[in-house]
Amino acid sequence: MSRLEELRQKIESREARIGVIGLGYVGLPLAVEFAKAGFDVTGFDVDADKIRALKDGRSYIEDVPESDIAEVRSKGRFGATTDFAALPRLDVINICVPTPLTRQKDPDVSHMAAAIEEIRKRLRVGQLVILGSTTYPGTTHELFVSALEDTGLRVGEDFSLCFAPERIDPGNDRFTVREVPKVVGGETPLCTDLAKSVFETIFDSVVPVSSTQCAEMVKLLENTVRAINIGLANEVALMCERLGLDVWEVIEAAATKPYGFMKFVPGPGLGGHCIPVDPSYLSWKMKSLNFSARFIELATEINSSMPEHVVDRVGDLLNERRLAVNGSKLLILGVAYKRDVGDMRESPALDVVAHLARRGAEIHYHDPHVREFEVDGHAYKGEELSDAALEGADLVVILTDHSGIDYDHVVDLAPHVFDTRNATREVTVGGDKITKL
Numbered sequence: 001m002s003r004l005e006e007l008r009q010k011i012e013s014r015e016a017r018i019g020v021i022g023l024g025y026v027g028l029p030l031a032v033e034f035a036k037a038g039f040d041v042t043g044f045d046v047d048a049d050k051i052r053a054l055k056d057g058r059s060y061i062e063d064v065p066e067s068d069i070a071e072v073r074s075k076g077r078f079g080a081t082t083d084f085a086a087l088p089r090l091d092v093i094n095i096c097v098p099t100p101l102t103r104q105k106d107p108d109v110s111h112m113a114a115a116i117e118e119i120r121k122r123l124r125v126g127q128l129v130i131l132g133s134t135t136y137p138g139t140t141h142e143l144f145v146s147a148l149e150d151t152g153l154r155v156g157e158d159f160s161l162c163f164a165p166e167r168i169d170p171g172n173d174r175f176t177v178r179e180v181p182k183v184v185g186g187e188t189p190l191c192t193d194l195a196k197s198v199f200e201t202i203f204d205s206v207v208p209v210s211s212t213q214c215a216e217m218v219k220l221l222e223n224t225v226r227a228i229n230i231g232l233a234n235e236v237a238l239m240c241e242r243l244g245l246d247v248w249e250v251i252e253a254a255a256t257k258p259y260g261f262m263k264f265v266p267g268p269g270l271g272g273h274c275i276p277v278d279p280s281y282l283s284w285k286m287k288s289l290n291f292s293a294r295f296i297e298l299a300t301e302i303n304s305s306m307p308e309h310v311v312d313r314v315g316d317l318l319n320e321r322r323l324a325v326n327g328s329k330l331l332i333l334g335v336a337y338k339r340d341v342g343d344m345r346e347s348p349a350l351d352v353v354a355h356l357a358r359r360g361a362e363i364h365y366h367d368p369h370v371r372e373f374e375v376d377g378h379a380y381k382g383e384e385l386s387d388a389a390l391e392g393a394d395l396v397v398i399l400t401d402h403s404g405i406d407y408d409h410v411v412d413l414a415p416h417v418f419d420t421r422n423a424t425r426e427v428t429v430g431g432d433k434i435t436k437l
C-alpha cells in the first residue's frame with residue numbers, strides 16, 4: 001500500500017494528525033471542527049498573542065465559543081504553537097493565511113510564500129497539503145508545486161496537494177460549518193480523493209472539481225458575483241436618489257419574485273477581507289493574460305465611490321439644517337464592515353470617518369462589537385448609546401445595521417438620522433427624521 005493510500009486509512013480511523021497554518025477567522029473554526037470530529041489538531045500562527053490566547057482558553061473569533069476551545073483542549077485534541085518544527089508529524093496541513101492586496105492593489109502572496117517555505121523545509125512522504133486561502137487561478141500549481149517539488153518529492157506520488165476554498169461567513173448563524181458544501185480540487189485525482197475523505201469528516205457534502213485552478217476560480221466566481229451585484233445595487237441606489245425613489249422599497253418588491261432575481265442591497269461601501277479584495281486577484285491574473293475584467297473594474301469603481309457619496313450626503317443633510325460639516329457633532333452607529341461582527345478590515349466606516357474628520361466634523365461612534373479603531377493616525381474610542389449622545393448629535397449616521405440596537409429609540413431622540421443600511425425599516429414613527437441611502 002502506498003503512503004498516500006495509508007493516509008486514507010488514517011483519515012477514516014481518525015488517526016491522521018491535522019495541522020492548520022493561520023488561526024484567524026477561517027483557520028481557527030476549521031481547526032476546532034477537525035478537533036471536534038476526533039482528530040489530533042495542531043494550529044500554527046505567527047501571531048504569538050493569538051497562540052497565548054488559545055493556550056489560556058480564550059477565543060478571539062466571535063463564531064468560536066470558548067467552550068469549544070475548552071472541550072477540544074481538555075480532550076488533548078488541540079494544541080497551538082508559533083513553532084513550525086511540529087509540521088513533519090502531521091499528515092494533513094491546511095493553509096489559511098491572509099491574501100490581502102499590496103498598496104498597488106496587486107495580490108500580496110507573501111503570507112502564502114512564507115507558509116510554503118515552512119512546509120517545504122520539512123515536507124515528508126505521505127503528507128497532504130491543502131491551500132484554503134482565496135487566491136488567483138494558478139496559484140497552487142504555480143507557487144506550491146514548484147516549491148514543494150524542489151524537495152525532490154513528487155506531487156501525486158509522494159505527497160498530495162489540493163486547493164479547497166473557504167466559504168465561511170462570519171456572523172452568519174443560519175448555516176453551520178457542516179452544512180455548507182466544500183469544494184475541492186487536487187493536482188491529481190488521488191489528491192482530490194484524499195482531501196475529499198478529510199473534508200467528509202466535517203462537511204455533509206464535498207464537491208470535487210477537476211483541478212486546483214478550477215477550485216480557485218470557483219471561489220473567485222462566488223465573490224465576484226457578490227461584488228458585481230452589490231455594485232449594481234449601489235448604482236441603482238444612486239439612480240433611485242435622482243428619481244426620488246426609495247431604493248429599499250424597490251429592491252424589497254423586486255425580491256418577491258420567486259425566480260430569476262437574487263437580492264443584493266446597497267450600502268456605504270464594501271468591507272471585509274473578501275469581497276473588496278478577491279475580485280482584484282482575478283482581474284490582476286486576467287491582466288497578465290491581456291484580458292480586461294470589465295465587470296469587475298466597473299463594480300470596483302462604483303463600490304469604492306460609495307464612502308465618498310455617503311460623506312457628500314452627510315454634508316447635504318447638515319446643509320439643509322444650516323449646519324456645516326466643519327464643527328458638527330456626528331454620531332456614527334456601527335463601524336464594523338457588516339452586521340453583528342467586530343471585523344474592521346476594509347470597513348467603509350474607515351473611509352467615511354476619515355473623510356468627515358478631514359472636513360472638520362467631530363466624530364463619535366457606538367458599536368457593540370468594536371471598542372476602538374484607528375484611522376488617519378487618529379484613535380477613536382466607542383461610546384455608550386446614551387440618550388445624551390443621541391440628543392446631542394447634529395446627525396446620527398447608521399453605517400452598520402447591528403441587531404440589538406433600539407432603532408425606534410434612536411429615531412425618537414436623534415435630531416435626524418441618515419440610514420445607509422435600511423436599519424430603520426421597522427421604525428413606525430418619526431419617518432420625517434430619517435433619510436435613507
Ligand SMILES: NC(=O)c1ccc[n+]([C@@H]2O[C@H](COP(=O)([O-])OP(=O)(O)OC[C@H]3O[C@@H](n4cnc5c(N)ncnc54)[C@H](O)[C@@H]3O)[C@@H](O)[C@H]2O)c1
Nearest residue numbers: 022023024025026045046047097099111114115133134166
Ligand atoms: N474571513 C472570511 O470571512 C473569509 C471567508 C472565506 C475565505 N477567506 C480567505 O481565507 C484566508 C484567511 O482569511 P482570514 O479572514 O482567516 O484571515 P485572518 O487575518 O483572520 O487570519 C489569518 C491568520 O494567519 C496568520 N498568519 C499570517 N501569516 C502566517 C504565516 N506565514 N504562518 C502562520 N500564520 C500566519 C495571521 O497571524 C492570522 O492570524 C484569506 O485568503 C481570505 O481571503 C476568508
